[in-house]
Amino acid sequence: MRELGALVAVLLVIVSGFAPFAVVGVASAAGNTTIVVAADGTGDHQTIQAGVDAATAGDTVEVQSGTYTEQVTVDTEITLVAPNGATLDGTGISGGTVGIDVTPSLGSGLTIEGFTVTGYTDGVTVGGSAGESYDDASEESISGGWTIRDLVSTGNAEDGLDIGAATGTGWTLRNVRATGNSDDGIEIGGFASGTVAWRLLESNASANDGYGIRVSSTSGSWELLDSTTSDNRDTGLYASGTSGAWTIGHHNASANSFNGIDIAGGGGGDWTIHNTTASDNSDVTLYRKDGPGPSTEFATTTTDDVGYYTFDVPAPPGESTVETRLHFDDPTGEYAQAWYRDRHRWANATAMRNAVGSHDRHNFQTLREAGMLLDVWVQPLSTCQDPTDADSCTFPDREDTVTVDPNETVAVHYELWNGDDRVYRDYDVDDPATRTTMFGAGHEIAPGELRSKTETLTAPIVDGTYDYRANSTSDTRNGVVSNSTATYTIEVSGSVAQQARSPDGFSARISNPGSGEPVLLGGDDGVASTSGTTMQSLLLRTDGSNYTVNVTGNDSAPAGTAPLPLAPGGTAFGYFTVGHSIPDTAIANVTFRLRVDRGDLSGAGIQPTDVTVYRYVDGVPTPLPTAVVEETSTAHVYETTSPGLSVFAVDTADLMSPPTTENATPSLDRTTAGRTGTSVDTTGASSPGFTVVLTALALLVVAVRLSRRR
Structure with missing residues (x-):
């Protein structure tokens, strides 16, 4: 019987041994742990401070997207990162506040990345308290050797970044945006600075009420490259008492209210300045x-x-x-x-x-007599230093009119200036076109002070001249109200489509589109909607012939179309019928963008990545590769590409009988990060083959008979 038992054991190994082993619950090595922070409770902690407190040197604290109302103190050499962006908002916290405060004694190895910090006294400080002066004696003995990148510090009551005396190894600030703060954008140096090397790369310290970048009492070397310090109420770059070597290249220090670059207070060292505007x-x-x-x-x-x-x-x-x-x-x-x-x-x-x-x-x-004055400037985003970042725009011509292509993005800059001898305590700038609200309740503006903000606007896709208006309202403590209005104009040319949106749907007529040339239909208002889903736009490429398109949206399947065969727990978010006068054979591909309300997804218990767009082909719903391309505060935006037009449905990824994914020719302008179906491999090492199982069973039968004979 022992032989039988051994044989059975061997057979069980044969039958099951092809499956891979799984190791569960193995902890990471000390100092190499990733701690996840998520405000919705899906991570290890719900606050950033709790995640930082749980970390040890070398750990990564990964913060998920969301808004966190707290003050964070970092006292360990960690990586604090928000890979998809996260906001620290101190608007509701009273007293002197700091968004992120770093303990000065930390050694090298600290990285802070991916945050927006706003509404605090100081956005980010190192070794200081909120509101400290740049020469405070308490800002001593900062080790440094750190990296701060992809960080925005804006709308703070004093400095965007306040870094005191540094005595350690080099510092790197990359893609830091310290704009729209009520004192300095970036303040570095102080009572006893050391000889560390500093690198400020691809950063922007503009539109602050003090200096853009203020450096004092440092003896280290400096590199300021591919950056902007413009439109500040004082000097763009102010260096006082510095003795190290400076290199400034491809830098814009224009349109500041004082100097572009000012070397003052006993500054020394070798200075190299090239490709710079001041x-x-x-x-x-x-x-x-x-x-x-x-x-x-x-x-x-x-x-x-x-x-x-x-x-x-x-x-x-x-x-x-x-x-x-x-x-x-x-x-x-x-x-x-x-x-x-x-x-x-x-x-x-x-x-x-x-x-x-x-x-x-x-x-x-x-x-002293003008009250609060509002001005608006516009500039095509494509002409800015960073075509993806409106804060990099300098608006060199201060123009309020711009000519752009259909659907082109325009940067819109607002400046509100107190030209009165009164102090204004409240101000509000509204522009429905950009959905901006530059709001400053309880934030005083003294005579001569300026507040500014830059937003973006997507130009209409139909040729024409479009006028927009922004309004500001301000009042003093004595009830004196000052109103100001500024208008700006966007001229659109180059469209080949004439389109109209009605309560019943959308229609467009396209003339001379050109073979293979993209034609964009729709826009921010979309082309058709259901209860919680909007078809935002269509990007078509055809053989160049003229055609028409009509789109309607329905909560249920339209007449003549079978509803989606939903799996248990599945949800259909809407159906869109796209009528067209051009045959599918003349269409190269069509790229759709659709918005699904966040509330509908969460109400149905569906993850954003589980949404799929289906196209009906000969009456059968066929899934299209679907990817999330944008997230807003109210919706997720999806993109998919189809080889033709018909009825489309938006649903979860699981149907009762999932059909084969339909592939389309990739878009020439936009890359669709689609999801493809994953097939199940029924061969190889994942499970035993049928022949192997039969062989094992035969051996088992033989073993049993032999044992009975004994």
Whole structure:
């Protein structure tokens, strides 16, 4: 019997041994663990701080997408990363707040990546408290040797990034956006900085109320490459008391309210500057008013490379009325009764009394009678330094009109300026076209201060001239209200499609599209909708003949079409009928984009990646490769490509009898990261073959008979 038992054991191994072994519950080695943070509770922790507290040196804290209202302190050499982006929002936290605060004693090995930090006193600090000055003695002995990349710090009450004295190895800041903060964008250095090497690459420190980048008391080497420090209310790059070597290349430091680049306070070391713009180039006109009647133009100049104006004109007796920083040289010893207009800073009417013969190079007086003034500029996103990032746009011409192709993305920049002698406590800028709300309840704007923001707008796909309007409302503590309106225009040309959206559906007529040329139909409003799903757009390539397209949406299968054979738990999110006058044989491919409401997915308990688009071919629903290409706060956007047009349905991936996936010719413009069906391999080492099983059973029968004979 022992032989029988052994034989049975061997046979069981033969039958089951082809299946792979599975190891469950093996922990990662110490210092190499990935800790997942998810606000919805699907990770190891629900707060970032809890994940950081659980980590040891060398671990990775991976933060899932979402908004986290907390302050995070990092005191361990870890990798803190949000691979799909996550937002730290301190708007609802009172007192002096910091989004991410790093303990100064950390050694090299820290990486912070992928976060947006907004609504705090300081966005990111190293070794300091919220609101500390750049020369605070407490900012000492920071080890450094860290990497901060793909980080946005915007809308904070003081600095975007505040990094104190560093004494360790080199630092790298890559693709950091420190914009729209109420003090400096990036502040580095302080009481006792060391000799570390710094690299600031592909970063943007623009539109801040203080300096773009402020560096002080450092002796290390610096590289500032492919970056922007423009439109700041002070200097773009300010270096004071530095003694190391600097290299600045392919840098834009233009349109700052003071200098583009300022080396001050005993700066030393070798400086190499190439392919860099540091000029403002604002036109400034000086006017004179002698008695009743209109003012007359007196002189015109342009700001120099560091942003100063100079008027060298003889002046008749009188009182000079000028504004903001101006080098006004008066060779006659007397000022004219004059004022000047700077179209970039809205300057045009404030009295300034100076002594005879004075040379006022740094005058900061501002317009006191204009209230809150709103201006809007536009620029094609494709012409910006980074065609994927509106914050990289510099709007060099300050234009409010732009001509673009159909469906092209336009960067829209808003500037709200306090040209009054009153402090405004609340402001609100609304533009329905970009769905922006630049809201500042309880955020004071002193005279001369500026608030700015950049959004994007997708141009219509039909030729025409489109006018848009943005409105601002501001009020003081005494109830004085200031309203301002700014308009801008987008001119669209080059469309071959004329289309219309109605409550019943969508129709389009396409003329002379060109063979193989893409024709885009639809837009932000979509072409047709069901209860929770919208067909957003169609991108067609045909043989070049003229054709028409009609689209309707239904919650249930249209007449003559069988409903999807849903598996248990499956959900149909809608059906779309695409009528067309062109045969499928003349269509190269069609790329669809569809939006599905987040609420519908979560209500049905369906993961976003489990959604599939089906095309009915000869009455049979055939799945198309479907991929998530965009996520918004309200919906998931999917893309799929089809070889033709008919009835389409949006459903979960599982049907009662899953059909074969239909393939389409890949799109020439957009890459569809589709999902293909995975076949089950019934051969090989995953399971025993049929012959092997029969052989094993035969051996078992023989063994049993032999044992009985004994």
